[in-house]
Amino acid sequence: MDQIIKKKLAKNWFKTLQEVLCQEIEELEGRQNLFKYNNWERGTKSNEGGGQYRIYENGKIFEKVGVNFSEVYGKFSKQFKNKIPGASKNAKFWASGISVVMHMKNPHVPAMHFNTRYIYTSYGWFGGGMDVTPCIKDNILEKWFHSELKKSCNKHNKNYYKKYKKWCDEYFYLPHRKEARGIGGIFFDYKKDNWEKDFSFVREVGISFKNIFRQIVLKKHKKQWSKKEKEIQYEKRGRYVEFNLLYDKGTKFGLQTGGNIDAILMSLPPLARWK
Secondary structure (H helix, E strand, O other): OOHHHHHHHHHHHHHHHHHHHHHHHHHHHOOOOOOEEEEEEOOOOOOOEEEEEEEEEOOOOEEEEEEEEEEEEEEOOHHHHOOOOOOOOOOEEEEEEEEEEEEEOOOOOOEEEEEEEEEEOOOEEEEEEEEEEOOOOOHHHHHHHHHHHHHHHHOOOOOHHHHHHHHHHHHOEEOOOOEEOOOOEEEEEEEOOOHHHHHHHHHHHHHHHHHHHHHHHHHHOOOOOOHHHHHHHHHHHHHHHHHHHHOOHHHHHHHHOOOOHHHHHHHOOOOOOOO
């Protein structure tokens, strides 16, 4: 399949999924037209793509949620190109993806994160995943979440879940705290085995995220919570901030490739605390 077609298919899927997820969020909130749309362009002198980030805040369920789409292209800097597969000899790149971060009002509903992307340098690959960060431990939720991920992975390859869960556990870890960010999930990168099969898996991950976050919200958002539990949530969000600013590859990629600052930092919670 021609690379131009592959890029178009991937981009269109990410854009469609942005619409689907925003509609799902509005349905859970019981209201329409909730999101603020923010369009942005990369590069000031030439057309280098851009994107749209959508933000909704202060809902009855979602304290802050961002649903971002981007398609950017250009050249990596000399310092950055050697860190990206396939870019050392030719610094040109193209990248498109969707990123979602949910910070909830009720501390019993975990923060949730999802992203998938397609990047092309001298060759193309997919990456992405999802993870959940509870403030209050819930063994039943954790077991259910991972069982759902395993079902989705097994539809494509029975080795995926174990492999991508391990990758997620290793990735979402704060070395300076010696603790995991949350209860994990799946994480994959540099996926270029078979384009059609890889793209099918990426779509599966997106639909699975939609179904999973809906079920978690419906199960947990009406549960009563205390002031103490809200304080625990704020402290857990502090860890979230630390990871995203110190270690997250997506944050670093966006900042070092001229991405939109507000879109990149939309992952940060509205309120957090440290002690």
